[in-house]
Amino acid sequence: MVRTVKLAVIPGDGIGPEVVSEALKALDAAVRGTDLVIEQTPYSLGAARYLETGDVLTDDDLSAIKQYDAILLGAVGGTPGDPRLAGANIERGLLLKLRFELDHYVNLRPTVLHPGVVSPLSNPGEVDFVVVREGTEGPYVGNGGAIRTGTPAEVANEVSVNTAYGVERVVRYAFAAASARPRKKLTLVHKTNVLVFAGSLWKRTVDAVGLEYPDVAVDYLHIDAATIFFVTDPARFDVIVTDNLFGDILTDLAGAISGGIGLAASGNINPDGRFPSMFEPVHGSAPDIAGKGIADPTAAILSVALLLRHLGEADAAAEVERAVAADIAERGDARRSTPEVGDAIAARIGS
Amino acid sequence: MVRTVKLAVIPGDGIGPEVVSEALKALDAAVRGTDLVIEQTPYSLGAARYLETGDVLTDDDLSAIKQYDAILLGAVGGTPGDPRLAGANIERGLLLKLRFELDHYVNLRPTVLHPGVVSPLSNPGEVDFVVVREGTEGPYVGNGGAIRTGTPAEVANEVSVNTAYGVERVVRYAFAAASARPRKKLTLVHKTNVLVFAGSLWKRTVDAVGLEYPDVAVDYLHIDAATIFFVTDPARFDVIVTDNLFGDILTDLAGAISGGIGLAASGNINPDGRFPSMFEPVHGSAPDIAGKGIADPTAAILSVALLLRHLGEADAAAEVERAVAADIAERGDARRSTPEVGDAIAARIGS
Ligand SMILES: CC(C)[C@H](C(=O)O)[C@@H](O)C(=O)O
Numbered sequence: 001m002v003r004t005v006k007l008a009v010i011p012g013d014g015i016g017p018e019v020v021s022e023a024l025k026a027l028d029a030a031v032r033g034t035d036l037v038i039e040q041t042p043y044s045l046g047a048a049r050y051l052e053t054g055d056v057l058t059d060d061d062l063s064a065i066k067q068y069d070a071i072l073l074g075a076v077g078g079t080p081g082d083p084r085l086a087g088a089n090i091e092r093g094l095l096l097k098l099r100f101e102l103d104h105y106v107n108l109r110p111t112v113l114h115p116g117v118v119s120p121l122s123n124p125g126e127v128d129f130v131v132v133r134e135g136t137e138g139p140y141v142g143n144g145g146a147i148r149t150g151t152p153a154e155v156a157n158e159v160s161v162n163t164a165y166g167v168e169r170v171v172r173y174a175f176a177a178a179s180a181r182p183r184k185k186l187t188l189v190h191k192t193n194v195l196v197f198a199g200s201l202w203k204r205t206v207d208a209v210g211l212e213y214p215d216v217a218v219d220y221l222h223i224d225a226a227t228i229f230f231v232t233d234p235a236r237f238d239v240i241v242t243d244n245l246f247g248d249i250l251t252d253l254a255g256a257i258s259g260g261i262g263l264a265a266s267g268n269i270n271p272d273g274r275f276p277s278m279f280e281p282v283h284g285s286a287p288d289i290a291g292k293g294i295a296d297p298t299a300a301i302l303s304v305a306l307l308l309r310h311l312g313e314a315d316a317a318a319e320v321e322r323a324v325a326a327d328i329a330e331r332g333d334a335r336r337s338t339p340e341v342g343d344a345i346a347a348r349i350g351s
Numbered sequence: 352m353v354r355t356v357k358l359a360v361i362p363g364d365g366i367g368p369e370v371v372s373e374a375l376k377a378l379d380a381a382v383r384g385t386d387l388v389i390e391q392t393p394y395s396l397g398a399a400r401y402l403e404t405g406d407v408l409t410d411d412d413l414s415a416i417k418q419y420d421a422i423l424l425g426a427v428g429g430t431p432g433d434p435r436l437a438g439a440n441i442e443r444g445l446l447l448k449l450r451f452e453l454d455h456y457v458n459l460r461p462t463v464l465h466p467g468v469v470s471p472l473s474n475p476g477e478v479d480f481v482v483v484r485e486g487t488e489g490p491y492v493g494n495g496g497a498i499r500t501g502t503p504a505e506v507a508n509e510v511s512v513n514t515a516y517g518v519e520r521v522v523r524y525a526f527a528a529a530s531a532r533p534r535k536k537l538t539l540v541h542k543t544n545v546l547v548f549a550g551s552l553w554k555r556t557v558d559a560v561g562l563e564y565p566d567v568a569v570d571y572l573h574i575d576a577a578t579i580f581f582v583t584d585p586a587r588f589d590v591i592v593t594d595n596l597f598g599d600i601l602t603d604l605a606g607a608i609s610g611g612i613g614l615a616a617s618g619n620i621n622p623d624g625r626f627p628s629m630f631e632p633v634h635g636s637a638p639d640i641a642g643k644g645i646a647d648p649t650a651a652i653l654s655v656a657l658l659l660r661h662l663g664e665a666d667a668a669a670e671v672e673r674a675v676a677a678d679i680a681e682r683g684d685a686r687r688s689t690p691e692v693g694d695a696i697a698a699r700i701g702s
Pocket residue numbers: 091092095096248282544545575
């Protein structure tokens with residue numbers, strides 16, 4: 001029986017289209033021989049589209065995208081400092097808007113130091129953890145404002161909003177993830193000694209949900225201390241659950257210690273299935289290297305693995321990850337073009 | 352002519368008293384032969400004092416401390432999870448209260464990778480930068496609150512407050528610091544694409560003050576990207592200016608890459624001189640190793656160097672730093688006790 005999945009593809013800006021092409025090759029190879037048919041529809045969104053039409057994300061775009069089963073996104077954002085983009089905040093108006101409107105409350109960011117990858121750490125150990133970053137609350141809610149802007153009396157505030165509703169659901173997801181992994185360890189990262197109200201909510205929620213998971217060992221670290229362990233002993237981590245901003249910071253650092261964000265995949269997940277989930281590399285549009293055919297498509301390809309797992313195709317997902325791991329292991333110092341890497345990985349899938 | 356400086360000494364909890372003893376040896380050695388006389392008064396503040404008296408920091412304590420020329424602090428905070436401390440937040444009620452009440456708007460945290468120190472990075476390069484962390488605003492203002500606490504409808508907010516007044520003064524300090532250093536480079540770290548109001552204030556302030564410093568090269572990084580460069584290319588940084596929370600995170604990471612926070616010094620500075628500035632190691636009270644005589648007093652000793660420089664004794668400060676660098680260079684793997692390290696460094700000062 002054939003199962004059809006409707007996939008919205010947003011290649012975006014800069015290196016986005018280049019890495020998405022390769023990710024789609026991997027996706028094609030992975031679904032070959034399964035009962036899955038992926039129906040792809042490209043959406044032109046991002047800085048380029050804004051410069052053409054003045055639109056970042058219209059209501060029509062949004063309703064159209066909501067009809068899909070899932071989304072694959074490359075990267076969005078123009079050249080920093082481009083005066084024509086001064087009026088638009090592509091990150092807020094497009095990327096974050098999608099995460100919020102599609103209720104992507106789990107931002108899932110696995111970190112694996114693959115054999116063959118050179119870490120900037122001299123002694124990283126076996127790094128294999130996943131950050132469960134909250135995606136719809138915290139300092140990302142856009143609840144800021146300013147008065148007397150541009151005067152010596154200006155005050156600019158940013159409000160971090162945290163709800164029991166929002167914290168509990170992501171904490172539950174994290175406990176379930178930890179419980180399904182061999183080491184069964186969950187670390188909450190926050191700053192409870194300073195952000196006492198938000199911190200207390202997170203801490204109490206982890207304590208309460210933890211009672212339902214006696215098999216999961218729970219740990220707590222302040223965000224500052226967590227960054228220390230990321231460079232001195234990253235192998236200690238299994239599952240990390242944290243707020244939107246701390247998760248943003250930790251996952252870039254996680255990418256860096258595990259070989260660069262060219263390898264870091266992510267899923268913006270709506271576990272309820274009410275809205276399509278969105279898969280994207282952690283890296284940005286990198287305008288400086290766009291069009292040169294030198295971007296590493298690996299993070300985008302690994303995001304396809306997360307997409308497949310989300311669609312219930314665990315075997316196909318594992319196959320993509322196996323192919324990537326094998327490619328990485330033999331990569332060495334060879335400089336390959338973006339399509340060369342994509343072709344090499346696609347050729348390994350199912351072979 | 353003799354100059355008398357009144358120093359309030361707060362040894363604090365855990366390893367605090369142990370490292371402060373050694374720091375005072377270095378201070379004694381450094382002022383010997385100068386016209387400086389340091390009059391020390393110990394203040395018993397911290398978790399131990401709270402357990403004894405129920406007070407964290409009384410109004411009387413605060414007015415007494417305000418009369419000093421400077422403060423040396425070890426570390427405060429009890430054993431995490433101690434139920435007797437559940438009602439007190441020593442960090443907020445003591446450490447942060449001092450920083451706010453004494454208007455320590457510059458939190459100065461130099462990072463140097465000393466020859467002889469093993470970094471967890473395999474190729475750190477020449478690391479020598481200073482983080483100028485804002486100390487009296489941002490998410491640290493204590494402007495949070497919650498409703499319906501403990502119910503499924505709880506909402507917990509934290510407000511980051513940023514003022515032109517507060518941002519401009521710390522940005523000015525950072526530009527002056529950058530201009531006085533050989534490389535003359537200033538990097539603003541923030542998250543302007545998400546925290547748009549606070550970010551815009553910081554960005555505009557740096558742009559405006561930068562016009563007065565044409566000799567200083569200015570750069571901008573998002574906090575997430577900054578953590579990447581901290582592990583891939585920390586040598587690129589010279590002076591970093593950033594907000595209170597980002598500075599907290601970055602300076603622990605900075606400590607980690609430069610050999611551990613056992614070496615990281617800090618100054619909480621009120622540049623106006625209206626209130627005493629406070630010098631303290633970045634590390635905490637480390638209750639797990641307290642009383643064993645194995646804490647590294649180097650960070651506390653380097654904090655004395657910052658104190659001396661703040662008092663206008665640049666030569667004595669450099670002498671302490673020279674002694675520390677020499678000690679570190681010959682440290683090797685030898686396990687020495689806290690007093691052994693302190694004595695060794697003190698013996699090198701002025702010799
Ligand atoms: C582009 C930016 C808004 C985004 C974020 O802060 O979440 C990015 O850094 C990420 O981690 O996906």
